[in-house]
Amino acid sequence: MSTILDLHSHSEASEDSRAPLEAYLNWLRLRHAERPLHGIVLTEHRQFNAAADYRALEDKFGILVLKASEVETDYGHVLVFGVNEEMTRRFDFADVRLPAQELIDEVARMGGVAVPCHPGRPTVGLCEHYGKKPPLENVVAVEVLNGGSRKGEDERSEELVQRFGYGAIGGSDSHLVSLIGLCATRFDADVRTIEDLVRELRTGAYEPVDFRPRRKAVPHAAAVEVK
Amino acid sequence: MAEIKTIASYEEVQIGDALGPEEMYLSKDQVRAYARATGMYVPRFTDDEGARKEGLPGMITPGNMSLAILSKLVTDWVGASGARMVRLGTTYRQPVLPDHTIALHGFVTHKNDADHSAEMDVWIENEDGERLVIGTASVQFPK
Amino acid sequence: MALNYDPALIGRVFETTDPVPVSAEMIKKFTDAIGETNPLHTDPAAAAKGPYGGMTAPPSFAVTFRNGQHFFQHVPRFGKQGFDAGKDVEFVAPIRPGDSITLSSHVKEIYEKTGRTGSMVFVIVRTTLKNQKGEVVAHVDHRFMNRP
Numbered sequence: 001m002s003t004i005l006d007l008h009s010h011s012e013a014s015e016d017s018r019a020p021l022e023a024y025l026n027w028l029r030l031r032h033a034e035r036p037l038h039g040i041v042l043t044e045h046r047q048f049n050a051a052a053d054y055r056a057l058e059d060k061f062g063i064l065v066l067k068a069s070e071v072e073t074d075y076g077h078v079l080v081f082g083v084n085e086e087m088t089r090r091f092d093f094a095d096v097r098l099p100a101q102e103l104i105d106e107v108a109r110m111g112g113v114a115v116p117c118h119p120g121r122p123t124v125g126l127c128e129h130y131g132k133k134p135p136l137e138n139v140v141a142v143e144v145l146n147g148g149s150r151k152g153e154d155e156r157s158e159e160l161v162q163r164f165g166y167g168a169i170g171g172s173d174s175h176l177v178s179l180i181g182l183c184a185t186r187f188d189a190d191v192r193t194i195e196d197l198v199r200e201l202r203t204g205a206y207e208p209v210d211f212r213p214r215r216k217a218v219p220h221a222a223a224v225e226v227k
Numbered sequence: 228m229a230e231i232k233t234i235a236s237y238e239e240v241q242i243g244d245a246l247g248p249e250e251m252y253l254s255k256d257q258v259r260a261y262a263r264a265t266g267m268y269v270p271r272f273t274d275d276e277g278a279r280k281e282g283l284p285g286m287i288t289p290g291n292m293s294l295a296i297l298s299k300l301v302t303d304w305v306g307a308s309g310a311r312m313v314r315l316g317t318t319y320r321q322p323v324l325p326d327h328t329i330a331l332h333g334f335v336t337h338k339n340d341a342d343h344s345a346e347m348d349v350w351i352e353n354e355d356g357e358r359l360v361i362g363t364a365s366v367q368f369p370k
Numbered sequence: 371m372a373l374n375y376d377p378a379l380i381g382r383v384f385e386t387t388d389p390v391p392v393s394a395e396m397i398k399k400f401t402d403a404i405g406e407t408n409p410l411h412t413d414p415a416a417a418a419k420g421p422y423g424g425m426t427a428p429p430s431f432a433v434t435f436r437n438g439q440h441f442f443q444h445v446p447r448f449g450k451q452g453f454d455a456g457k458d459v460e461f462v463a464p465i466r467p468g469d470s471i472t473l474s475s476h477v478k479e480i481y482e483k484t485g486r487t488g489s490m491v492f493v494i495v496r497t498t499l500k501n502q503k504g505e506v507v508a509h510v511d512h513r514f515m516n517r518p
Binding site for chain 2: 396400402403405408421429433453454455456461513
């Protein structure tokens with residue numbers, strides 16, 4: 001049975017997000033028809049909260065909540081799934097210039113998976129770095145669908161996937177409650193734990209899914225009369 | 228202009244309710260009027276050529292004006308209910324360029340029955356649907 | 371990369387401005403510029419019957435007060451003085467014509483991150499606005515984005 005998860009979201013633990021976790025889950029319950037998600041992954045900026053236990057909220061809303069991180073490297077931002085103590089001792093997650101190749105390889109060795117996110121974004125995405133540096137090795141997947149992308153960015157990410165054969169994931173990158181789950185990833189397999197997620201990202205079948213409403217043309221409104 | 232929903236009381240508010248959406252055409256003259264009114268009549272907010280010299284694509288809307296626009300979205304929504312906006316937080320993601328149509332969006336995301344307050348997401352989108360300014364607001368209804 | 375600044379700066383009020391008088395005309399120019407038509411902010415007669423017993427400025431008027439001329443000398447810089455990245459405002463009491471507003475500021479937090487435009491250092495300054503009665507009118511947290 002398949003699983004749909006938003007693999008990229010920020011709660012108020014991330015300095016630029018204004019979304020309490022409970023409000024995220026409540027929103028997903030409210031919008032379940034348009035965004036049929038089984039769960040979300042919190043990918044907080046430059047930190048990992050090992051102690052946080054969201055089981056009570058998971059039970060209350062019947063929605064899976066997994067924990068991960070979004071870190072910053074010399075090849076752009078990277079989502080790290082399967083964070084453990086060994087990883088946080090080895091890498092300072094607050095460092096904005098982590099070595100990407102080491103991160104990818106060491107995280108894999110330590111039982112997780114590192115997935116470059118929004119690769120098509122200027123400066124903090126892979127595409128631009130691949131233009132000036134050798135491509136990274138051992139990349140399992142990249143985030144092809146990101147809810148915060150601007151025009152053309154996800155298209156660039158898609159080209160990267162075509163060129164290198166990376167797996168493709170989707171995530172909302174939400175920093176506001178109402179934006180959770182607009183982009184997500186559908187896994188063929190059942191994913192209930194972070195171990196399941198890491199295993200499926202490495203070897204399973206998955207694809208990005210887009211729940212954003214189709215845009216209609218914005219009519220031009222009248223200008224405010226200036227006195 | 229389309230009828231914009233206003234709220235009469237806390238009881239009427241539902242999580243998921245929309246503020247707006249509202250489209251507005253932000254003209255350069257209006258931006259200049261704001262810059263003049265707030266003592267910020269400087270090139271980046273008033274003159275394309277001057278703004279370009281600062282590395283901007285052209286004159287831009289002051290962040291404070293975007294904040295005022297979103298503030299008005301919220302206060303218009305609370306209408307005559309007696310509710311008061313107690314907090315508004317904004318993040319400026321991209322410059323808001325005048326002489327464009329912008330769309331204002333908002334959604335009620337939380338209600339607190341204990342103190343009759345509500346939280347909402349608010350944001351400004353450009354014609355491509357990109358979110359230029361995002362934020363949240365807290366509103367306190369009379370108890 | 372360790373950010374270089376004096377940690378004693380955090381929390382220390384570095385500036386309190388002279389009082390800034392608020393006139394009805396200032397408020398009118400503001401409401402005209404943003405297209406505000408709510409009678410509470412534009413019609414003294416209607417406002418007199420409203421919840422505040424008189425004209426008040428729209429809440430967003432609170433962010434239009436200029437900091438003192440030496441403000442940026444006290445706010446740490448990291449490379450090029452950059453942009454207004456956003457504001458978080460707590461609206462405590464309304465501002466009325468005839469009020470005199472004083473601003474007091476301190477550095478609240480400093481942190482760095484990378485984004486689409488490169489490395490950024492954010493400096494958050496909290497400015498507290500008080501009126502002539504010493505009542506807090508608003509707290510404004512400004513986020514300044516510097517590019518090192």
